[in-house]
Amino acid sequence: MSKSKATPEELSGRRERLLREARRIFAAKGFDKASTREIALAAEANIALIAYYFGDKRGLYREVLVQPIAQVMSGMPDSDAALPLRTWLESFYAAFLRPLFDADSGLADSTRIFCREMISPSPDWAGICAEHIAPQHFALVLMLGERCGVAEEDARQDAELHQLAFALIALAHDYWLSSNDMEGLLPGVVRGAGAYERTLKRLVTFGQAMIEAEQALRKGSRK
Incomplete structure (x- = not known):
């Protein structure tokens, strides 16, 4: 049979x-x-x-690298400047925070692998960044440019907009890298009751403040 x-x-x-x-x-x-x-x-x-x-083994490793990135990217909101800023930021930061609060996400292992890649990049890392991260980054920069009154052709080369995009991501990225240290300093701050809601609210508020500060700086420079 x-x-x-x-x-x-x-x-x-x-x-x-x-x-x-x-x-x-x-x-x-x-x-x-x-x-x-x-x-x-x-x-x-x-x-x-x-x-x-x-x-092969290299293909397996590459998929291990790509999977958590793809999961975060799949939860990202469209880079649409027409959306209310706070609504957009809530979806943006929720995509980063969900793995942190999902016990089955394997985030601790993924973070350890990513840290090793940052110190000593594998042959796969540059290609993964170009394929999976760069398009989302540039879409974010263009959306920020639209919110700040910068034309699309200028936004791509605008260093300050790129720095703003890096800073917005860094707010959430640090929770991936430092959540254990944060918990050690103040138990419950990351994993305690109500931590997800509190963290999301704060990241949204901080992100909004950074974008509005950039808008104000640009308005001031045009006066």
Whole structure:
């Protein structure tokens, strides 16, 4: 009797288990010291599935890098200057904060991998930034330019708008990198009751203040 084919749900489950265990092992050991055999064993999967889903170890590692970025980007609001600023910021920062408050997101492991990439970038990192991060960054810059009265052709080369975009992202990015330290300084500030709502409200308020400050600076310089 022939074996029945795996259902789409089973295939998806196998792929996700491989990614989850790969993320954990890459975080603990780094790319070079992690082995595909160890990852497959931890995921209770046939090692051949790594080649089937990801091509090779490098392809698996690249997907581990891309997955959390893609998840955040998928939750981003459209870069639409017609949206009320506070409404837009609430969706923008919620996309960054959801993984922080999701126990199953694997954020701690992803952050460890990202930190290693920042110190010693892998051959994959520049391409991932160009494909997944740069388009969102430039869309953000153009939207900020529109809100600040800067023409699209000028906004792309406007250093101050790029700095504003970096600063808006850095507000949330620091929670990814420093949440454990924040908790150590004040237990409950990040993971306690009401922390998500409080953090989101503050980031939105701070982000709004930065954008409005940039608008005011530009209005002042035109007088």
